[in-house]
Amino acid sequence: MNSRSAACGADQSNLHRLPILNDQTWPRVAKKLCLTPRQAEIVYLVLQAKKDKEVAAALDLGVSTVRMHLRYVYNQMGITDRVELALAVFHAVCQECDGNACLSTNDVSEMT
DSSP: OOHHHHTTTOOTTTGGGSOOOSTTTHHHHHHHTTOOHHHHHHHHHHTTTOOHHHHHHHHTOOHHHHHHHHHHHHHHHTOOSHHHHHHHHHHHHHSOOOSSOOOOHHHHHHHO
């Protein structure tokens, strides 16, 4: 088991039990990550492998606006790119939801 899967207790035998990220589960995960509604929309599309231009078109925003929101999310979470963003979301999905906790910079740093 590698350090990333250890973060949420995942190993090869129980990976099939990890929650699926979808329209029903995403709002709870976005709240846990302390994302604004707009940030949540952008991050959800980024997690679907959409490029900045595609995200901008889907949300009727400028590409620079999408990039600004992503930079703010990265800074807020102490990460630098989409890979780390995906890991942070994975970590949030794996954690038990306590209703109020947000991922800290330390949580994300430990995953990378």
